[in-house]
Amino acid sequence: MSNLILYGGIGMFLAILAIGGFLLFRKLKRKQERDVLYWTYQDIWLEEAFDNNDVAVYGFRGSGKDVIFAHAIALKDAPHYSNIWYNELTEVRDLTDLHVGGNLYPDFIEGNIKRFEPNFIEGAHFFISDAGVYLGCQFNKELNQNFGELPIHIALRRHLYNSHVHTNSQALNRVWDKLREQQGCFIHCLGTVNYGDFLIVSTITYTKYESALACLPPPKKSNKFEVLRNGEITERRFKVPINALKYDSRHFKSILHNENKEDTQNEPAKFIV
Helix, strand or coil, X not given: CHHHHHHHHHHHHHHHHHHHHHHHHHHHXXXXXXXXXXXXXXXXXXXXXXXXXXXXXXXXXXXXXHHHHHHHHHHHCCCEEECCCCCCCEEECCHHHCCCCCCCHHHHHHCCCCCCCCCCCCCCCEEECCHHHHCEHHHHHHHHHHCCHHHHHHHHHHHHHCCCEEEEECCHHHECHHHHCCCCEEEEEEEEEECCXXXXXXXXXXXXXXXXXXXXXXXXXXXXXXXXXXXXXXXXXXXXXXXXXCCCCCHHHHHHCCCCHHHCCXXXXXXXX
């Protein structure tokens, strides 16, 4: 009798253990499924953001600005243009290519439009890395005087090429104001965490420049009046496979330092993100 009770107790324990294991497995599987859905949703949001807006990505050094650019480019997996090389589908261009055939604002007002040959393909975005270096706001006057076609090009790019021009910079207001005025999505990179095979980039995204400039935190409880006042403010994270990051994270070293390329061509890739 005692043996039956003992065996029954062991059987009950094993049954409870099996049920517990099953419930734990199901909980972990559901969490994994939720994680997959989360990362997938964030990737869809990111791709749509770059397809529908001129996007400004900003944040301190090492916060993940170029990683976000590279991830958006990889998700799109299509030809694109940039001032630096991101992957095999990048065509590197000078910013002087962002023109409108010699037309300036008097030509539009007076109807003296000069036709020109398109120099970009349809639907291919232009990514400007380190826009604060190329188009710094401290040179607003000189930029207005010498590169008046560039903001016209950006304003008309959707008409001309059905695509957008995106920038990244350390400070949001560091970029030429004529570009900032036309941007409709702002991604503030807060930092990255390296998990070996992938990086997690933490961000806050904004739809209103003033809120992005003030670095407002996401509201604890959003309502339509809050959105009307400050725009949409959302905390987001992005999971970026490291093997998809092919760009030179030390681009300016390669173009500014006078050194023998043979000394560095065999060095392993280094990413400063």
